Amino acid sequence: MSLFAVSIYWDLPVLLVVVSIVYSATRHDRWDRIFHEAFRWGMQIAGFLALVGVGLYLLSTFL
Amino acid sequence: MSAAETPPRKLDWLAAVLSYLLPGLGQVLQGRIAKGVVFFVSLYTLFFYGMALGAMKNVWMPPQSVVRDLPKMEIGIRRLYFEADGAAKSLAYRPQFLGQFWIGAAAWPAVLHYLADKDPNVVPPPDGLPVIGRYMATPPDEELQRLQRDGNKRWDLGWVYTLIAGVLNLLVIYDALAGPAVKDDEEKEKSDKPPEPGAKPEAKS
Numbered sequence: 001m002s003l004f005a006v007s008i009y010w011d012l013p014v015l016l017v018v019v020s021i022v023y024s025a026t027r028h029d030r031w032d033r034i035f036h037e038a039f040r041w042g043m044q045i046a047g048f049l050a051l052v053g054v055g056l057y058l059l060s061t062f063l
Numbered sequence: 064m065s066a067a068e069t070p071p072r073k074l075d076w077l078a079a080v081l082s083y084l085l086p087g088l089g090q091v092l093q094g095r096i097a098k099g100v101v102f103f104v105s106l107y108t109l110f111f112y113g114m115a116l117g118a119m120k121n122v123w124m125p126p127q128s129v130v131r132d133l134p135k136m137e138i139g140i141r142r143l144y145f146e147a148d149g150a151a152k153s154l155a156y157r158p159q160f161l162g163q164f165w166i167g168a169a170a171w172p173a174v175l176h177y178l179a180d181k182d183p184n185v186v187p188p189p190d191g192l193p194v195i196g197r198y199m200a201t202p203p204d205e206e207l208q209r210l211q212r213d214g215n216k217r218w219d220l221g222w223v224y225t226l227i228a229g230v231l232n233l234l235v236i237y238d239a240l241a242g243p244a245v246k247d248d249e250e251k252e253k254s255d256k257p258p259e260p261g262a263k264p265e266a267k268s
Contacts, residue, residue, distance in 0.1 A: 008217060011112075021105055022235065
């Protein structure tokens with residue numbers, strides 16, 4: 001249940017979406033490419049954060 | 064110039080300045096209205112969301128009355144350093160503002176507070192400046208400690224968001240100045256594409 005408690009992690013999607021869209025929009029002018037790259041960056045950042053989160057969870061649980 | 068090379072872009076300094084003032088305004092001037100609106104909405108959302116996380120008290124530039132009595136700050140490495148004074152000392156004690164500043168006019172109240180409190184002989188009014196009051200003024204130490212202690216890390220997360228919004232606006236300013244990093248002009252791509260085998264050549268008038 002702690003995952004669903006009021007946590008600063010719920011504030012992360014705003015950062016993730018804005019960084020992905022703004023960075024992609026500064027690289028391209030065509031909307032299909034902007035959205036494609038924004039999605040790609042969003043997934044990569046989310047994946048990286050999830051990996052770090054899982055690593056920290058495992059460390060705090062089993063170490 | 065070979066066929067593969069493209070001519071250098073013309074730099075649009077006016078659009079860059081406008082995009083500094085208000086994220087996306089330079090792109091709107093250039094006719095890239097939707098993109099300008101996306102920049103404006105995205106960056107102001109991130110900046111003010113970050114401010115809200117910090118109870119609207121995480122963007123400021125400490126004035127002289129605050130940093131005057133603080134220990135000296137030396138900026139540099141090895142023998143190449145100088146003693147920070149004036150605005151440099153203020154920024155050395157609050158380096159976050161170096162990033163937050165680039166969000167543009169939204170961060171100017173902090174600069175106004177700094178400029179209004181430069182004269183050591185003038186006592187700043189306790190209610191702050193006209194119109195903006197104490198918005199973006201340096202919070203008292205007790206309040207800062209309370210925000211950091213009771214904020215569940217949100218106060219710190221908030222200034223990180225505002226800083227990232229400011230730094231992202233540097234990319235937006237560059238986009239207004241020189242265009243997108245990848246020049247994906249649709250017309251050029253079409254002209255560069257080799258004709259498909261079997262396709263009829265276009266009739267010339």
